[in-house]
Amino acid sequence: MKQPTAETAPAAAGDPATAQRVESPAREAWRMFSRNVPALLGVFLLALVLLATLYGKLFYGGDPFEIVWAPYEPPLTTPSVPLGTDYLGRDIVAGLLTGGAPTLTVGASAALITMVIGISLGSLAGYYGGWVDNLLMRITEFFQVLPALLFAMVLVTLFSPSLWTIAIAIGVVSWPQTARLTRAEFLRIKELEYVTAARAIGARNRRIIWKVILPNAAPPLIVSATLTIGVAVLFEAGLSFLGLGDPNVMSWGLMIGANRDYMLDAWWPVTFPGLAIFVTVFAVSLIGDGLNDALNPKLRGR
Amino acid sequence: MTPLLEIDNLRVTFDTRHGMVTALDSVSLHLNAGETLGVVGESGCGKSITALSVMGLIPQPPGRIAGGSIRLNGEDLVGAEPARLRSLRGSDVAMIFQEPMTSLNPVLRCGDQIAEAVMLHQNVDSARASRLAVELLDRVGIPAPAQRARDYPHQLSGGMRQRVMIAMAVSCRPKVLVADEPTTALDVTVQAQIFDLLNEIQRDVGAAILLITHDMGAISEMADRVAVMYAGRVVEQGKADDVLDHAEHPYTRGLIDCIPALGRRDDTLREIPGVVPPLHLLGDGCAFASRCAHADRRCLAQKPVLTKWRHHPVACHAVEEGRI
Amino acid sequence: MSLSFILRRLGYGVLLIFGVVVLNFLLIRLAPGDPAVVIAGEMGGATEEILDRIREDYGLNQPLTTQLAIYVGNVLQGDLGQSFFFNQPVSRLIAQRIGPTILLVLTAQVLSILLGVFLGVIASRKPNGPASAFVSIFATIGYAVPVFWTGIMLIILFASVVPIFPIEGIQSVRLRDAPLLVRGLDIAHHLVLPAFTLAVVYLAQYARLSRASMLDVLGSDYIRTARAKGGSERAILFKHALRNAALPILTIAGMQFGNLISGALLVETVFNWPGIGRLAFDSILRRDYPTIMGVLFFASAAVVVANILTDLSYRWADPRLREQ
Numbered sequence: 001m002k003q004p005t006a007e008t009a010p011a012a013a014g015d016p017a018t019a020q021r022v023e024s025p026a027r028e029a030w031r032m033f034s035r036n037v038p039a040l041l042g043v044f045l046l047a048l049v050l051l052a053t054l055y056g057k058l059f060y061g062g063d064p065f066e067i068v069w070a071p072y073e074p075p076l077t078t079p080s081v082p083l084g085t086d087y088l089g090r091d092i093v094a095g096l097l098t099g100g101a102p103t104l105t106v107g108a109s110a111a112l113i114t115m116v117i118g119i120s121l122g123s124l125a126g127y128y129g130g131w132v133d134n135l136l137m138r139i140t141e142f143f144q145v146l147p148a149l150l151f152a153m154v155l156v157t158l159f160s161p162s163l164w165t166i167a168i169a170i171g172v173v174s175w176p177q178t179a180r181l182t183r184a185e186f187l188r189i190k191e192l193e194y195v196t197a198a199r200a201i202g203a204r205n206r207r208i209i210w211k212v213i214l215p216n217a218a219p220p221l222i223v224s225a226t227l228t229i230g231v232a233v234l235f236e237a238g239l240s241f242l243g244l245g246d247p248n249v250m251s252w253g254l255m256i257g258a259n260r261d262y263m264l265d266a267w268w269p270v271t272f273p274g275l276a277i278f279v280t281v282f283a284v285s286l287i288g289d290g291l292n293d294a295l296n297p298k299l300r301g302r
Numbered sequence: 303m304t305p306l307l308e309i310d311n312l313r314v315t316f317d318t319r320h321g322m323v324t325a326l327d328s329v330s331l332h333l334n335a336g337e338t339l340g341v342v343g344e345s346g347c348g349k350s351i352t353a354l355s356v357m358g359l360i361p362q363p364p365g366r367i368a369g370g371s372i373r374l375n376g377e378d379l380v381g382a383e384p385a386r387l388r389s390l391r392g393s394d395v396a397m398i399f400q401e402p403m404t405s406l407n408p409v410l411r412c413g414d415q416i417a418e419a420v421m422l423h424q425n426v427d428s429a430r431a432s433r434l435a436v437e438l439l440d441r442v443g444i445p446a447p448a449q450r451a452r453d454y455p456h457q458l459s460g461g462m463r464q465r466v467m468i469a470m471a472v473s474c475r476p477k478v479l480v481a482d483e484p485t486t487a488l489d490v491t492v493q494a495q496i497f498d499l500l501n502e503i504q505r506d507v508g509a510a511i512l513l514i515t516h517d518m519g520a521i522s523e524m525a526d527r528v529a530v531m532y533a534g535r536v537v538e539q540g541k542a543d544d545v546l547d548h549a550e551h552p553y554t555r556g557l558i559d560c561i562p563a564l565g566r567r568d569d570t571l572r573e574i575p576g577v578v579p580p581l582h583l584l585g586d587g588c589a590f591a592s593r594c595a596h597a598d599r600r601c602l603a604q605k606p607v608l609t610k611w612r613h614h615p616v617a618c619h620a621v622e623e624g625r626i
Numbered sequence: 627m628s629l630s631f632i633l634r635r636l637g638y639g640v641l642l643i644f645g646v647v648v649l650n651f652l653l654i655r656l657a658p659g660d661p662a663v664v665i666a667g668e669m670g671g672a673t674e675e676i677l678d679r680i681r682e683d684y685g686l687n688q689p690l691t692t693q694l695a696i697y698v699g700n701v702l703q704g705d706l707g708q709s710f711f712f713n714q715p716v717s718r719l720i721a722q723r724i725g726p727t728i729l730l731v732l733t734a735q736v737l738s739i740l741l742g743v744f745l746g747v748i749a750s751r752k753p754n755g756p757a758s759a760f761v762s763i764f765a766t767i768g769y770a771v772p773v774f775w776t777g778i779m780l781i782i783l784f785a786s787v788v789p790i791f792p793i794e795g796i797q798s799v800r801l802r803d804a805p806l807l808v809r810g811l812d813i814a815h816h817l818v819l820p821a822f823t824l825a826v827v828y829l830a831q832y833a834r835l836s837r838a839s840m841l842d843v844l845g846s847d848y849i850r851t852a853r854a855k856g857g858s859e860r861a862i863l864f865k866h867a868l869r870n871a872a873l874p875i876l877t878i879a880g881m882q883f884g885n886l887i888s889g890a891l892l893v894e895t896v897f898n899w900p901g902i903g904r905l906a907f908d909s910i911l912r913r914d915y916p917t918i919m920g921v922l923f924f925a926s927a928a929v930v931v932a933n934i935l936t937d938l939s940y941r942w943a944d945p946r947l948r949e950q
Contacts, residue, residue: 141642145884148888150906150921200838235774237772238772241772241774241892273781274771277774284770357853390939391855392856392857399850399851404848407848407851408944418865
């Protein structure tokens with residue numbers, strides 16, 4: 001006997017109304033995202049951080065390394081140094097405006113490196129399976145064993161700190177999660193009918209991987225990429241804080257690290273850069289959560 | 303004689319993203335001691351909601367019992383104290399669910415899950431409850447019950463798991479046993495065994511069974527009386543033989559035509575064209591009108607009321623007017 | 627759980643640790659410059675005499691494979707090399723500092739899981755209530771705050787505003803010769819801020835995860851079965867829901883261990899906590915490679931052990947995995 005599909009929720013039973021207003025997934029995702037208040041707050045905050053980092057110098061000049069005032073000048077007391085000065089008498093605002101650039105650059109490029117390594121290895125493992133999968137997964141597990149920050153510290157120290165070394169080091173320690181996610185998506189999608197259909201019409205493996213499976217695996221990967229940026233920013237801040245960043249470039253983490261020994265004399269030089277890092281990562285993760293809700297509607301409400 | 307269980311004019315609503323919908327509307331059913339009432343209909347017709355209402359297990363919110371009463375031995379369960387409902391659940395009213403695969407807790411041993419039900423309602427210690435659990439497993443026809451009691455649900459087959467569910471449900475000799483599609487997830491041969499077991503248990507324990515099913519075949523095998531539901535309303539009701547032999551509502555006829563009969567000339571599986579309309583799109587007319595070959599203008603405009611015209615109560619303008 | 631599984635898992639763990647040893651070896655050789663100089667430490671101003679001794683000890687004049695064999699042989703004997711900065715064997719340096727790190731990491735882990743699960747369970751009771759909103763916001767904030775900055779903010783707060791907790795070190799100098807109990811309490815007092823700082827990040831994540839996990843479990847069929855048995859909300863929560871919801875939490879707890887060690891590195895640096903994280907920081911500033919490599923080896927081995935323990939306990943907690 002042909003049975004109707006099992007459905008317990010009364011309101012969800014076969015809904016012809018939804019069939020009438022078919023919407024492209026991208027449009028629907030955008031509609032969801034643009035109604036998501038926290039996500040929009042994230043976009044706003046991130047835009048603020050980016051604008052300040054890109055164009056702040058135009059309106060507020062000043063070398064963050066230059067000693068411009070007496071040390072330990074508290075915030076909101078002197079118009080020429082609005083947020084005060086650090087233990088050497090360097091301007092905090094100048095540091096905040098220039099200190100975002102290395103953090104954001106490293107964050108974005110490290111996330112890019114993470115995604116490239118993770119997606120490449122994960123898709124190969126998931127698509128080919130067998131010994132390829134076995135080998136790549138063992139490698140992934142091996143990298144997951146290494147405590148990421150410690151390993152990145154070792155890499156940066158061995159290969160002299162520069163923005164590139166730091167970005168690569170962060171990428172090298174962060175890819176395993178992306179690889180696992182990609183593999184899981186590939187394992188799921190490669191069993192679906194349209195992949196079988198593509199194979200049946202004689203599509204090559206490379207085409208199936210890039211043109212058929214990857215676009216369908218994109219939603220969770222986009223979310224993961226966003227969140228990876230946040231993790232990479234925190235990583236860079238941690239390394240700079242420990243004094244392992246590029247010593248010639250002012251960054252938020254470096255500001256905190258340099259003023260740490262004097263934090264009980266002056267709270268502001270360590271507080272404001274930390275707030276800047278927090279706002280950046282907070283914005284990115286709000287966007288990530290918003291994308292997750294918009295792109296993976298099944299998980300909504302979690 | 304007052305019936306054991308009497309559902310009167312029950313109305314249940316749900317808050318959904320389409321606004322408030324009425325999942326059950328003026329549903330009236332009764333169940334006498336020891337008999338089996340079949341409630342039949344397709345998915346989304348409200349039969350599972352009816353079962354959950356009787357158990358007091360409607361998820362609230364989003365669900366809400368908006369009116370009517372459910373009387374067990376004269377005691378109204380709608381608006382009863384939660385503690386009172388808990389003490390009735392599992393002892394006076396017990397339930398068997400559709401999915402034996404997911405309805406048992408995967409991290410607890412089968413025997414312990416039955417013993418838990420025993421201990422909740424009977425004043426026995428855990429050793430005694432465990433022994434009772436083994437006896438119950440034996441009673442529902444599980445071989446080597448002492449060993450199976452120590453098994454986890456995933457170690458048993460679907461049929462065995464459903465037997466465990468039945469053992470759990472009858473552990474406190476309930477007066478009313480609600481069986482929600484108890485055989486849908488099982489193989490055909492196992493289905494027959496489970497029906498036999500339910501019949502046996504019913505004689506044994508003297509429970510009345512409220513059998514929820516989409517399968518007219520199950521009704522003919524099990525039920526004394528039957529209520530056919532569509533879109534949250536009862537559309538036809540009567541003695542099972544009578545309804546099966548003299549089905550009046552076009553929907554009931556459709557359901558009966560769906561039973562695959564041996565030796566019927568055409569081998570095709572039949573089905574009723576169309577689907578149950580979503581509840582938020584129900585208008586003023588008969589909910590079945592969009593799928594009904596006999597529908598006319600009145601059917602689209604006015605809801606028919608359950609009334610006895612010929613053999614038994616039926617809600618259909620076409621029957622009333624003698625058009626079918 | 628079979629012995630052969632445990633042995634296989636252990637064997638794999640040994641293989642992973644061996645991999646870390648090989649990686650350490652390769653990193654030193656891949657680093658630009660003379661490995662002997664790298665080993666001696668760039669800041670050490672090593673004499674030619676010392677460099678010659680290093681070349682001799684590590685077999686740096688011999689083929690790479692021989693060098694690897696010597697290195698692995700040394701590690702197997704517990705010899706992680708000599709720190710030229712501290713002028714002590716690396717293994718002894720680590721042994722001196724491992725206690726405080728284990729204390730810090732385990733306290734933070736237990737604290738974050740207990741508080742996180744507690745918050746998550748409370749939030750799951752009302753998925754749209756204020757507690758849920760709090761957990762979501764708190765989780766996002768906790769994830770976005772740099773752990774070293776949390777530590778610094780707490781230090782500023784507790785140093786000047788409410789000086790009730792010590793802000794650095796592991797014990798007070800004046801209590802160093804006090805009776806054991808007093809010293810224990812003193813260490814616990816010193817532990818409060820670092821452990822809480824480290825716990826905050828993970829606490830937020832566990833709260834979010836256990837909320838999602840509980841919502842998932844509370845909507846499952848077997849919870850409905852437990853309700854149908856007449857179990858109290860309390861019994862349903864603790865006996866049925868929490869055990870199932872704990873499974874994903876356990877997985878994440880195991881996976882977080884490596885991150886926790888990374889976090890401990892920052893927290894130890896901020897609070898002057900004399901553990902291996904602080905040791906790593908000090909040795910990196912001095913380019914003391916044998917010590918850095920020793921810490922990397924040791925921390926990775928700790929993660930391997932933690933992963934094996936998680937794996938085994940997961941299999942113990944989930945009967946479905948036991949006999950595989």
